[in-house]
Amino acid sequence: MKPDCVIRALSALAQEHRLAAFRLLVQAGEQGVAAGVLAEKLDVPPSSMSFHLAQLANAGLVTQRRESRSIIYSADYAAMNSLMGYLTENCCGGISCSENAECFPSSQRKSA
Amino acid sequence: MKPDCVIRALSALAQEHRLAAFRLLVQAGEQGVAAGVLAEKLDVPPSSMSFHLAQLANAGLVTQRRESRSIIYSADYAAMNSLMGYLTENCCGGISCSENAECFPSSQRKSA
DNA sequence: TCCATATTTCGATAGTTGTCGAAGCATTGG
DNA sequence: CCAATGCTTCGACAACTATCGAAATATGGA
Numbered sequence A, B: 001m002k003p004d005c006v007i008r009a010l011s012a013l014a015q016e017h018r019l020a021a022f023r024l025l026v027q028a029g030e031q032g033v034a035a036g037v038l039a040e041k042l043d044v045p046p047s048s049m050s051f052h053l054a055q056l057a058n059a060g061l062v063t064q065r066r067e068s069r070s071i072i073y074s075a076d077y078a079a080m081n082s083l084m085g086y087l088t089e090n091c092c093g094g095i096s097c098s099e100n101a102e103c104f105p106s107s108q109r110k111s112a
Numbered sequence C: 001t002c003c004a005t006a007t008t009t010c011g012a013t014a015g016t017t018g019t020c021g022a023a024g025c026a027t028t029g030g
Numbered sequence D: 001c002c003a004a005t006g007c008t009t010c011g012a013c014a015a016c017t018a019t020c021g022a023a024a025t026a027t028g029g030a
Helices: A003-013 A016-031 A035-042 A046-058 A079-089 A106-112 B002-014 B016-031 B035-042 B047-057 B076-093 B106-111
Strands: A063-068 A071-076 B063-066 B069-074
Touching: A003 A016, A003 A046, A003 A079, A003 B002, A003 B016, A016 A046, A016 A071, A016 B002, A016 B076, A035 A046, A046 A063, A046 A071, A071 B106, A079 B063, A079 B076, A106 B106, B002 B016, B002 B047, B002 B076, B016 B035, B016 B047, B016 B069, B035 B069, B047 B063, B047 B069, B069 B106
Parallel strands: none
Antiparallel strands: A063 A071, B063 B069
C-alpha cells in the first residue's frame, strides 16, 4: 500500500460520521447497507451521507452496487487489511499480525 | 479507546509529514528523535514541524521530554496499540491480532 | 551577563473539509 | 408517461487545517 493511499484511507476514517458508517458496514458484512439506511441510522442528511460515502469509496475502503433504487455500500476488507498491514509494518515496530490474522466480515467469522 | 480519541489519532496520522514523522519515531524506539532532527530529515521548517508534533502529542501518539536544549519526541507504543486494537475490533470484523502480537519499538524487536 | 542554539508560539493567509438545501438523475410502479 | 422513491451533484458558506516567517522562550557555554 502506497503512503499516498494510506493517507487517504486514514483521512477517510478520521471523521465521526465516516468512522461510524464504516463500522456499520463492517458489521453488515458482504450484504452491505443502503446509503439511505446509513443516513437514517447515523441521523445525517442524505446529501451529507453521500458526501462521506464518496470519500470512503475514493479511499477504496468501500464498494458500491446498485440494487433496484438503492445503492448498497459494503466494506472492502482487503483494503482495510492493507491499511492494517501498513500500520503494523511501519507504525508499530514491524511486528506483523497479518501473518496469522486477517480481517473478515462478521458473517464469515460466525461460520469460520 | 474512545471513538473521540480514535478520531484524533487517525486525524493525526492522516497527514503526510506527521505519518512520516511518526514512522521515524517508531523506528527510533525509546531513544526518540529531537524535533530539529525530524524537521531536517523531513525537510520541513521548524515551526511547521512543531505544529505537527503538537498534533501527534495531542492525539497521545507521541511523548516529549527535554534533553538539554533539545526536545526529544518518542512514539507511544501503547497508544498505537490501543488504536490498532480499536480498528481490529470495530473496523476489521473483530478478529483481534492484539491477543498474540503487540507493537514494540524496533530496539526491543532486535533484542527480543 | 551575553550570545548561540533549539524549539515553540503567534499571526497572517491560502487551501481544504464538512454541512445541507435545492436541483438533477436513475429506477420502479401505476 | 407521470409520479414517487432513493441517491447524487451542485453551490454556498462556515469552520478547520497547513504553511511559514517573525518574535518569544528556554537552555547551555564563554
